Amino acid sequence: xxxxxxxxxxxxWQALDGSSSSHCARGLNGHGISVAVxxxxxxxxVSVGDIIxxxxxxxxxxxxxxRPLVMSGHSAGGHLAACMLATDWPAYDASLPKNLVKAAxxxxxxxxLEPLVGTSINKALGLDRAAARxxxxxxxxxxxxxxxxxxxxxxxxxxxxxxxxxxxxxxxxADVATQFGVVLDANHFTAIAPLADxxxxxxxxxxxxxxx
Numbered sequence: 001x002x003x004x005x006x007x008x009x010x011x012x013w014q015a016l017d018g019s020s021s022s023h024c025a026r027g028l029n030g031h032g033i034s035v036a037v038x039x040x041x042x043x044x045x046v047s048v049g050d051i052i053x054x055x056x057x058x059x060x061x062x063x064x065x066x067r068p069l070v071m072s073g074h075s076a077g078g079h080l081a082a083c084m085l086a087t088d089w090p091a092y093d094a095s096l097p098k099n100l101v102k103a104a105x106x107x108x109x110x111x112x113l114e115p116l117v118g119t120s121i122n123k124a125l126g127l128d129r130a131a132a133r134x135x136x137x138x139x140x141x142x143x144x145x146x147x148x149x150x151x152x153x154x155x156x157x158x159x160x161x162x163x164x165x166x167x168x169x170x171x172x173x174a175d176v177a178t179q180f181g182v183v184l185d186a187n188h189f190t191a192i193a194p195l196a197d198x199x200x201x202x203x204x205x206x207x208x209x210x211x212x
Contacts, residue, residue: 023196
């Protein structure tokens with residue numbers, strides 16, 4: 001059964017909505033693959049933890065379609081995609097299977113939020129170091145048996161590269177099938193451009209993930 005891809009938008013948990021990323025479904029749609037592009041409430045009106053809870057609720061509703069879920073996302077959306085992959089779904093809702101989310105494809109994701117505490121980004125997030133660690137999937141129990149791809153633009157800052165490499169390395173040691181990849185000549189904002197191209201390697205990989 002072909003999985004349903006969910007694409008979660010970025011914006012540092014404090015900007016944009018699903019409509020800004022609807023074009024990211026174009027590549028997969030070209031192969032007949034359905035893509036859900038949810039929105040979520042934004043900081044500072046809600047917390048990062050609240051946004052994680054909203055994405056879990058959205059995933060539970062989408063699960064009613066009866067298809068395995070493949071999470072994808074950009075920047076903050078990459079963080080949320082990893083959070084969904086690492087969620088203990090039966091603990092969240094006893095009616096849900098452990099492998100509700102079987103794979104995640106995170107583009108320019110942030111998996112360790114503590115480095116943001118001392119930055120201007122945190123003005124809206126309102127995280128202290130303990131709260132930042134609690135919402136960092138890098139420090140959650142790794143989802144053994146699942147698949148995580150973490151990719152970054154080749155021209156992005158060293159911190160984005162470090163965070164993706166770190167979670168790939170850490171989770172690979174816990175029986176997660178991980179891959180690190182680079183989108184050549186792309187910056188933080190253009191790294192998602194291949195999603196709109198049905199012929200791109202990124203779309204081909206996501207298509208492959210829907211059929212694991």
